[in-house]
Amino acid sequence: MHRTPVTWRLGQGAGWRPQLDGALARADGLGFLEVVAESIDANDLPAGIAAALLRGLEVVPHGVSLSLGGAERPDRGRLAHLASVAERVDAPLVSEHIAFVPAGGRESGHLLPVPRTYEALEILCDNVAIAQDALPVALALEHVAALVQWPGAEMDEATFVRELIERTGALLLLDLSNLYANAHNHGYDALESLVRFPLDRIAYVHVGGGRFRDGVYHDTHADPVVPGVLHLVEELFALTDAPGVLLERDDDFPPEAELVAELRAIADAVRRGSEHRVGA
């Protein structure tokens, strides 16, 4: 068991994408960037990432293909790659998803949900332990947004995530947009769910944009952050001082001013929440 303490203060961050390179290099007040590990060659870092390291920003590698929720054990080569990127950028931690990607020998290219059963939890814990053994730094796990739910759930999402974090000692990458999406689309209260996540184990927080289509909320990362998600940011920081909060934008990249405004809106929500925190 690898129960790592959270020793970092990341502050405000953004998901690094080549299309955002210039805007992120100029953005004020960023403490960290997150890079998709699979898109990076440890021996040939993108210039924007190398420059960010020189400016003193933390860089967190974010894996998307380990398939920790899959039936197969995580691939050694993919783990070695994630480890090499983490070492190259001197990362305080790396993150991955509570999801499966390939199945039956076929790549889906998507992060698909796992059944919330004790059996799935056990397989997930085994896979996470294998990953932790192969990684040089702490691992944080992100719960995903899922339009489809497996039948026969034995617990709700917050309980499933709490069990997983407790059993593996991994940290939580809390994605407030995913939480919002699942609560909206599956008809439960986001805030009531939020308070039951293991908030004391947060490594950092994801916030991404989305849109409503036919009453369904889609976590697109291609639209502005909706007010309901910003409200969750505020509520979270009223409860706890999370070590970092990061904006994810992956598509339909906005003009620089809009990106800066999005970052500011998140920082404002953090500040409003923090002002209301008991004992702050």
Added chain:
Amino acid sequence: MSAPDREGYAARQAQLLDALLRGADYPAGFVAAQADAAGRSLRRKRARAVAHAWPALALQLGDTFDARFDAFARTADAPASGDPLRDGLAFARSLGRDAALGDDARVELLLARAALHRRGLFVRAAWLRRPHRRLLVVARVPWLGAVHRSVRGRPAGGSRAVTRGCRRRS
């Protein structure tokens, strides 16, 4: 406690994947409306990535792009790398001659084929009509990368114009 059943777990995941990506029947117990929405969303995401990587092809297919891509995606998985350029190449090939690609889409296809060519020499040529008549030759040479030459046909000014470009291996 007995060891978890990884094989049964794998089979159930594969069955869900088939349903979401290829329109097969869902495993028992899934809410059909939820699963349909999830499948549509996943296929739309893949289609968008390909449309971004293949702007000329997307422009030419216009409103028919989504339906054609959906039909393709139900029979062909995305490449393991997830690379939309490679995915789009398979899609473009699946269209066959019926699509009657215009010049821009043909150039895009030729450049993508050169970029994705991995072993040995690749040389192809295409006769293009717009914006002017020319022969486009695209080659990918081991260690050198992709090279293209455009030779203008029957130029108004008399002499033949050659434009050239070179993109080094990435």
